[in-house]
Amino acid sequence: MELEELPNIGATTAEKLRDGGFNSIESIAVANPAEIKEIGGIGEAVAAKIINAARDSMEMRFMTGTEVLEKRKTMKKIPTSSSALDELLGGGIESQAITEFFGEFGSGKTQIGHQLAVNIQIPDEETGIGKSVIYLDTENTFRPERIIQIAEGAGMDPESVLENTIVARAYNSDHQMVIIDRVESVIKEKNVGLIVVDSLTSHFRADYTGRGMLADRQQKLNRHMHDLQKLSDMHNLAVVVTNQVMARPDFFFGDPTTSIGGHIVGHSSTFRLYLRKSKGGKRVARLIDSPSLPDGEAIFSVVKEGIRD
Ligand code: ATP
Ligand code: MG
DSSP states (O other): OGGGGGOOOOOOHHHHHTTTTTTHHHHHHTTHHHHHHHHHOHHHHHHHHHHHHHHHOOOOOOOOOHHHHHHTTOEEEEEOOOHHHHHHHHHHEEEEEEEEEESSSSSSSSHHHHHHHHTSOHHHHSOOOOOEEEEEESSSSSOOOHHHHHHHHHTTTTTHHHHHHHEEOOOHHHHHHHHHHHHHHHHHHHHHHEEEEEEESHHHHHHOOOGHHHHHHHHHHHHHHHHHHHHHTTTTOEEEEEEOOOOOOTOSSSOOOTTHHHHHHHHHOOOEEEEEEEEGGEEEEEEEEESSOOOOEEEEETTTEEOOO
């Protein structure tokens, strides 16, 4: 459904909304009036009406438990190349879900992102997947050389792996959101099975500094996560996001994510793994609050060939 089909939205308003980053009915439905007013030329009362119309027009889709089960049967699991990590995850990174890796610098978030970018491409006969990947790089830490090493480590053809790794650089948080807004055609065209967002939060943190902007930031992040969730659901793909948090030696396992993105990110991720560095270059991943898996820990390492036990 196009924006113009909403009542009271003419071509000009639709244009303004699109320019402001509201490309879909859904993005409007989850907005608040102040956000829409912000894009200019639309008053708060009209903004509220537009939002209500968008909400009304959204199809309410109810499914029976059986249908949900059927859908879950199409779910794929991407292996991580660490059997301990796979076991912790109940087999691997699930499609139709967002998996968040959070932890301090150097804890292995980007390395896992690279490994998964390769593993989604393992041929269909072995994993039932064999798809391509979109790597949304916000910190300029994507390294094709690393993909080559990891692909070689997995006995795959590095050239073809690189060809099926579609990289998008995001230069700020708005840009990041627009990329995800427009990514659907690429997903279909390139048969994408995984989207890596590395890092989910760095731009949001930089763009919304200061106390007064916290609510805005959370709202934007919320919308971004919602967009990602929807893509994963509609295209049976896995979304993996990374989130840097400071190591806090003074706490144990209360809430280590108070810093960035906070509860918004936490509540919209289906699986959350907290990574920390351990002795002898080992890393520990801890699964937190999974809807269906027991909480637990796995030890893995980062080597030249990628992620291993
Ligand atoms: P940040 O929050 O700064 O983005 P991160 O969690 O993404 O950190 P990574 O970049 O995934 O951290 O991890 C970096 C670590 O991975 C290095 O410190 C090193 O221990 C390991 N590493 C990276 N490349 C290799 C390699 N080629 N061989 C062995 N280990 C490597
Ligand atoms: Mg990183």
